[in-house]
Amino acid sequence: MPTNIVCEKTSARLEAAFWSRRAPSPADVTHVASCPSCGGEWEALKAVANSLATSVPPEFAEVRARSIRQVVAREFANSTPPIAVATRRLPIGYGRELARILGWALLPLPIALFAYLQLFQFGAALLGQVLPEWGVVAVGFVAASAAASWLAVVYGSIPLVAYQRLSGFDDAFKTPHEVST
Amino acid sequence: MERVQRGEVRAFDLLFERFRARLFGFLYRRCGDGPVAEDLLQETWLRVVRSRDRYDPQRRFSTWLFQIANNLCRDRGRRLAVERRGKRELTDAMLVEAPTGNPHPVDSRLDMPGLLGRLSDRQREVVVLRYFHDHSERDIARIVGIPPGTVKSRLHQAIRVMREQKAADAD
Numbered sequence: 372m373p374t375n376i377v378c379e380k381t382s383a384r385l386e387a388a389f390w391s392r393r394a395p396s397p398a399d400v401t402h403v404a405s406c407p408s409c410g411g412e413w414e415a416l417k418a419v420a421n422s423l424a425t426s427v428p429p430e431f432a433e434v435r436a437r438s439i440r441q442v443v444a445r446e447f448a449n450s451t452p453p454i455a456v457a458t459r460r461l462p463i464g465y466g467r468e469l470a471r472i473l474g475w476a477l478l479p480l481p482i483a484l485f486a487y488l489q490l491f492q493f494g495a496a497l498l499g500q501v502l503p504e505w506g507v508v509a510v511g512f513v514a515a516s517a518a519a520s521w522l523a524v525v526y527g528s529i530p531l532v533a534y535q536r537l538s539g540f541d542d543a544f545k546t547p548h549e550v551s552t
Numbered sequence: 553m554e555r556v557q558r559g560e561v562r563a564f565d566l567l568f569e570r571f572r573a574r575l576f577g578f579l580y581r582r583c584g585d586g587p588v589a590e591d592l593l594q595e596t597w598l599r600v601v602r603s604r605d606r607y608d609p610q611r612r613f614s615t616w617l618f619q620i621a622n623n624l625c626r627d628r629g630r631r632l633a634v635e636r637r638g639k640r641e642l643t644d645a646m647l648v649e650a651p652t653g654n655p656h657p658v659d660s661r662l663d664m665p666g667l668l669g670r671l672s673d674r675q676r677e678v679v680v681l682r683y684f685h686d687h688s689e690r691d692i693a694r695i696v697g698i699p700p701g702t703v704k705s706r707l708h709q710a711i712r713v714m715r716e717q718k719a720a721d722a723d
Contacts, residue, residue, distance in 0.1 A: 423668070423683060444565070
């Protein structure tokens with residue numbers, strides 16, 4: 372490889388070493404030692420690095436830090452968490468998981484409802500032989516309410532199940548302090 | 553940060569402590585003044601708190617934080633430049649008849665000793681982020697709001713300026 376290409380590549384690597392504040396590779400050190408142009412370049416970069424090293428921030432007084440933290444904490448406490456945060460907190464892919472579980476849960480619903488209706492009719496016919504009509508209606512009402520409540524509990528818990536599946540069961544039972552940032 | 557978004561004050565304290573020194577160092581090197589850096593630090597955290605609903609958890613928090621801090625530094629730099637220009641124009645007007653056009657370009661250089669003070673604001677922001685805070689060029693591009701290629705060229709320009717400055721100082 373001609374020297375100028377080697378120097379060009381070395382120069383780029385020296386600059387990269389400068390920005391990352393690390394020493395150049397042994398191969399580059401050898402080249403720098405033997406090449407006046409690259410040697411001068413590295414010396415110039417070292418001079419710049421030495422000069423930048425003098426830019427040290429002053430001590431950040433603990434009292435001032437505490438006062439800033441208090442001011443910001445007050446602002447933080449006074450501002451209520453925005454509504455958008457509640458939506459943002461949902462895990463990624465929550466909507467898809469919810470739709471998937473809901474789809475599976477709705478599949479057996481027509482069969483379950485049909486079976487329940489059959490059972491209801493059978494029960495009403497059976498009860499009709501021993502109870503007056505108003506008694507059958509009352510028992511039917513109670514049975515229908517129980518079925519509706521059961522369905523509400525099962526299908527109402529689906530969003531929670533989807534959330535727990537995505538965020539992990541452990542996190543769901545941890546206190547907010549235990550869950551990492 | 554997600555815990556901060558949920559309103560946990562303790563999480564905010566942890567975040568503040570974790571970034572306190574880094575953020576202060578960044579602001580000091582950007583603006584070249586300790587008390588101003590402290591004020592900007594407070595303003596940065598106030599903005600973090602006020603706009604926490606806009607934080608996207610898929611992004612790195614440090615990138616977002618430094619973006620806010622950098623924007624505040626830029627705003628301050630612009631304000632200062634306008635003030636300086638106003639003062640100069642006023643002085644000119646008092647001495648001679650006001651010249652036509654705008655003879656004074658916006659000067660964003662700082663009254664700061666050392667090489668950082670010799671860089672333009674655009675160069676200084678990328679140098680401070682890259683050299684002192686080890687941000688990658690991609691990260692810097694996000695913080696500053698420019699393409700990564702522009703970050704690279706600004707770093708290259710900055711190094712040239714600093715080398716020339718060092719050479720001039722040596723002469």
